[in-house]
Amino acid sequence: MKIVVDDKIPYLEGVLERYFSEVVYYSGRDISSNIVADADALLIRTRTKCNEKLLAGSNVKMIATATIGHDHIDKEYCKEHGILWTNAPGCNAFGVVQYVLCFLSLISLKGYGSLQGKTLGIVGVGEVGKRLAAVAPYLGLNVLKNDPPRARKEGEDGFVSLDELVVKSDIISVHVPLNRDGEDRTFGLFNEGLFGLFQQPKVFINASRGEVVHEPSLKEAIKAGKMRHVALDVWCNEPEIDKELMELVDIATPHIAGYSLEGKANGTAASVNSILHFFGLGGGDKWYPSSLPSLENKITFGSSKNVEDEVLSCILKTYNIESDNDNLRRNPDDFESLRGNYGVRREFSYYKVVNVKDERAAACLNGLTFKVE
Known part of the structure; x- marks a missing residue:
């Protein structure tokens, strides 16, 4: 064969x-x-x-x-x-969650401010969205969920309409499959009409499929001040990405969010x-790779009085999202090569955080799947 x-x-x-x-x-x-x-x-x-x-x-x-x-x-x-x-449903779901939380940690520490009390709208609550919804509250985020197929199957309780989510969320993270037609069409889901509902500048993250977003409308929304921060891991016409859009967003990466x-x-x-x-x-037999590359897995918890910032710093020590951003900006025509030759990134569960003396911090890190001492 x-x-x-x-x-x-x-x-x-x-x-x-x-x-x-x-x-x-x-x-x-x-x-x-x-x-x-x-x-x-x-x-x-x-x-x-x-x-x-x-x-x-x-x-x-x-x-x-x-x-x-x-x-x-x-x-x-x-x-x-x-x-x-x-x-392979769910295979890289937590890698995508890591990507989202690293971006939020980065902007929080660089001027966006505390995540406590902010509302995170999750569009698409499949394997990735479920995991993100489960861990986001450990960072003090309120969660709104939109998933029409699940709402029809399970009932509306726990889900909101997309319009409501867009209006009420401070942060929007997109995790839908790409459906080009039908009742649950997601092609061009985020377009001029939806961006027009933004009543204040928002944080926007797309780590699903590029075609879920109408990119010309996103560019206009950014230029119009409707976005406070934007991270894009996926693009229309990959690997031939829109370089003007790349220059407009905060974080631009080559479809590697799940590449843990x-x-x-x-x-x-x-x-x-x-x-x-x-x-x-x-x-x-259930085959699994017999040996995987290892990294230094000990993170020392800081001693500052700002516990939230120390937790966010621990998150960022697992993955340098800015490095992936810098690599794409330097070499946007190497999109496929950057994906194909991606380095080793381990998820939160691989890391052990030591010197954690604050009970709230320990509970938060445990909830995020870190090992804590």
Whole structure:
């Protein structure tokens, strides 16, 4: 059997070769119909568009994407042609949460002020949104949630309309899938009309899909003073991003919000196990990378009297979001290379915070999943 693999999926060296007679690796954008014609399976990321153009006439029986997102897979075509597809829901969810909280910590310490009592509006309460909603209160944030599919299924209690969320929130963080049509269309969700509801400058974060935001309207909203701070990890037309928009936002990164080491390992493992299960390989064992890169994991809690600022400083010591911002600004045309050669980032749960003498701080850090001493 043959499997075609995106060469940027980590921790796979020698793994699939135990089960497949032929394993070939390509850049995700270079995987073509000629390459997959005689393949039994694909292991991909979002850069490979799995549609009729790629799959017609091929031998592909199974597609595994090592990502939460799956809008790059034509589900109808797969269904009609008996091709199973799987994604990796939740694999990098906390990596995205880390990204959001690092951005909020950064702006708080650089002049935005305390997060205590601010209202965070979470648009899209799936795997990422649920985790963000669970930990945000530990930083003193009030949470509003908008998720029409969940509200229809579970009842309106606990959810608000998008218009209400936009009006009442100080901070808006977007975590929806990209739906181009239908009742829950998210394509162009944040547009001139929605930005027009902003009654005071807000913090805006998009770590979902670029096309969820109408970028010309966002640029006009920023220029009109409707935004206080903006972080964009995702862009329309990636990797050919709007450089004018990049210059207007506070933090610009190359679609790496979920690129924690844990998130990458989880996505790879979920995909490998799906493939092994589908083809009846591996004896049902749950494969996981045997060794992961390590970093210094001890953080010393500061001694200042401002406990909130010390907690935010601990958050920022896990991930230098400004470095990713600087790298993209220096090399915006290297968007794909910056993604493909991303360094090691560990999530909060990897770190141990020592010298924590304040009970409130300890409770907060524990709630954020840090280990505390």
